[in-house]
Amino acid sequence: MSADIEIDAASGSPEGVRLQKVLAAAGVASRRVSEELIEAGRVSVNGRIVTELGSRVDPEHDHVSVDGTAVQLDVTKRYVMLNKPTGVVSSLRDEQGRPDLRRWTDASEERLFNVGRLDADTSGLLLLTNDGSLAHVLAHPSFGVTKTYIALVRGRVAPRTIQQLVAGVELDDGAIAADKARLLPESKAGAGNSLVELTLHSGRNRIVRRMLDSVGHPVIELVRRSFGPLQLGALPIGETRHLSKVELGQLLTLSRSTDDPDGDEK
Template sequence: MRLDKYLADMDFGSRKEVKQLIKNKRVTVNEKVIASDKFQVNEHKDQVTLDGEEIVYQKYFYYMLNKPAEVITATIDDFEATVLDLFSDQDFRSDLFPVGRLDKDTEGLLIITNDGALSHRLLSPKRHVEKEYLVRVQGIMTTVDIENIAKGLKIDKGEICLPAKLIIDQIDEQKNESIVRLVLHEGKFHQVKRMVYALGKEVIYLKRIRMGALALDEHLELGDYRQLTEEEVKLLEGK
């Protein structure tokens, strides 16, 4: 790999900017100053430093974020806070992006990465990756609702949802509320809210708690994030 690509991949600037860093003799490889941006490095064996600080090469980054409400699922916005605004300066990279989206008022599990291939696999309609949501509903969910959702619910605009799974966890008849979990295999626009509305009820609170085999870390506070472990990345990849 060329030295300028190595540095650019590690987000130390554009190819043009890192070429200047190298030209200014600020970069060493195996303790030798390198002034050529075309210099070939082995990203797995060679020791590369910038201004004396070692740079460990990592091609892909994977984060689990517990998204809070009032933050939009986007990389940049001129008016509202985005999920990437939650990242520290140390962890932020210009190539990070969220896998899929959660509505502004929805909380929970969101994967942030720079691995486009993994994102495509997770979002591909052909793969039907499960997504599980914790939902507080205004209204009493019933066994009839379970059956209707399992058959494939017809929502507004005549759309038919794929068969899904509804699990009723709690019923509070005094408050006229239900706590349920909904497992989907697709991602239509506002799907959970539209499905619940089609059943004559309303979503009060919505949180994604699982994507594929990866569950939200219960110790991760709202607005916090952490890197995924190798085992967790394998879970997302279905390995």
């Protein structure tokens, strides 16, 4: 990453692209408004506030933020949210011939791939992208990106069971605790069942199902409602949408705020 910002000068040929031009190309604002953002001290490059309109950046390596939110300068990158249905495996080609993600990825001109995985019998938010660097941060458990799930489980869940999930349970591959857990209104669960919302950052295999099974409440249905700052919202099952600029900025800000050590599965 370039740590320095090349400034336009009367002599010589400065490297890089003018900052306001880069911002406009990224869809932040028009070039004129981008200039106003720079002069107002709202734009930073590699963590440094830039106020000179002659500033130049390398779009391939420099990190640019506006009001503290990261901007994607590479316009070839794509970010698509999918509400994955149950019965679909999180693979671009399933060797067993089961329904896979090609139904959605083949519709894109870019070669998209999934960030992490959801089990075939789990539905909900799955991110598709061609941004390998961001995918690495979001999918790898060492970065601690949180995910929130809503589980329909068998039996009436008691408040002490919710407390137990947060305090931690012992599984065959070690102890695990939810970051947050709460019991949702019984009226939405149906007779004899409960709805539990769990937030955690673990990437262990089928961890939500195993945690709830360990406290005596097997999962009937499981859906992932959030992934990092992304919220599934009202996106219908089986449908996709491109991330908004706000959502993308939040994701990029999250990924750039992490240190880079070296999947994700429920």
